[in-house]
Amino acid sequence: MSTLLRHLDLKHLRQLIEIADKGSIRSAAETLSITQPALSRSIRAMEAEIGLKLVERGPQGAELTAAGSRLLKYARIIEANLSLAEKELRGLRDVSSRTEEISFGMSWLTEAVIAAPLVERVMRERPGIRLTTSVGDYEALAPKLMSGKLDFFIGPPPIEGPVVGIATQQLIEFRADVVVRAGHPLTERESVTITDLVDAAWILPQTGTVPRVTYDNCFLRHGAAAPEPVFEVQPLSPAIRQLILECDLVTILPTVFVERDVEAGLLEILPFDDQIVFPIHLTRSQMSYPSPARDYVIAEITRLFEELTARQ
Numbered sequence: 001m002s003t004l005l006r007h008l009d010l011k012h013l014r015q016l017i018e019i020a021d022k023g024s025i026r027s028a029a030e031t032l033s034i035t036q037p038a039l040s041r042s043i044r045a046m047e048a049e050i051g052l053k054l055v056e057r058g059p060q061g062a063e064l065t066a067a068g069s070r071l072l073k074y075a076r077i078i079e080a081n082l083s084l085a086e087k088e089l090r091g092l093r094d095v096s097s098r099t100e101e102i103s104f105g106m107s108w109l110t111e112a113v114i115a116a117p118l119v120e121r122v123m124r125e126r127p128g129i130r131l132t133t134s135v136g137d138y139e140a141l142a143p144k145l146m147s148g149k150l151d152f153f154i155g156p157p158p159i160e161g162p163v164v165g166i167a168t169q170q171l172i173e174f175r176a177d178v179v180v181r182a183g184h185p186l187t188e189r190e191s192v193t194i195t196d197l198v199d200a201a202w203i204l205p206q207t208g209t210v211p212r213v214t215y216d217n218c219f220l221r222h223g224a225a226a227p228e229p230v231f232e233v234q235p236l237s238p239a240i241r242q243l244i245l246e247c248d249l250v251t252i253l254p255t256v257f258v259e260r261d262v263e264a265g266l267l268e269i270l271p272f273d274d275q276i277v278f279p280i281h282l283t284r285s286q287m288s289y290p291s292p293a294r295d296y297v298i299a300e301i302t303r304l305f306e307e308l309t310a311r312q
Contacts, residue, residue, distance in 0.1 A: 107155025
């Protein structure tokens with residue numbers, strides 16, 4: 001082994017990964033279940049051993065230096081390979097126990113649309129498969145996907161476009177519409193302008209989430225600044241429906257999420273001329289391991305979306 005890295009072990013690499021992901025020594029220490037001083041000492045020991053500064057500490061948190069970022073790249077590769085090895089070994093063990101765990105990420109929309117029917121099918125057809133899910137945007141779950149902790153992600157693709165080492169495949173596309181309660185003052189107008197919408201009271205997903213970025217871009221395409229919401233919530237939070245039904249608020253929601261309320265006359269879609277869509281992709285690392293159980297789950301997800309498309 002290189003004399004430069006002879007005293008580095010997995011513990012040090014995982015500490016560097018957590019600092020990079022959390023952007024804070026304190027938060028990384030909490031995740032690692034060690035004290036902040038202990039983590040700081042460990043980082044200083046790594047830096048002394050290598051002879052390079054790895055982490056810069058400042059009022060805004062902790063950032064990796066150029067040397068730290070270079071080491072991080074290899075730390076993630078090592079962690080991903082260990083995760084793949086663990087999954088393969090677990091698969092060998094699970095052959096006798098007839099169980100296998102599949103961990104994957106979903107966007108909020110994916111969870112709302114297919115989580116329940118997927119679990120029902122897996123329980124009925126392949127009871128030996130245990131599903132573990134994480135919900136969020138690709139950007140929030142990317143570290144788990146890259147490290148092998150997640151087998152795949154179902155939701156909007158990476159915002160920045162293609163990512164090295166990551167493959168995506170579109171499965172379906174969902175339209176979204178401007179939604180208000182039945183009887184909202186805007187429903188009395190023959191057409192709704194961008195000015196009408198900007199002046200309205202809004203409830204929107206949290207800033208930085210894919211749905212919020214998508215909605216804000218809708219206004220930018222029309223040459224208007226996005227409205228400041230009176231209330232921000234997690235995407236597809238149950239609070240959105242409750243507040244829309246009870247107050248004169250406006251929001252944008254996937255059509256599939258509100259179609260029953262629209263048919264029941266509880267909600268109305270405003271005649272706003274814009275096409276807002278959410279593409280749902282299968283996203284996974286190009287570095288994977290053989291897994292019939294994972295392939296079965298992906299096939300069932302694909303089938304559920306095909307059935308949903310046929311009904312639309």
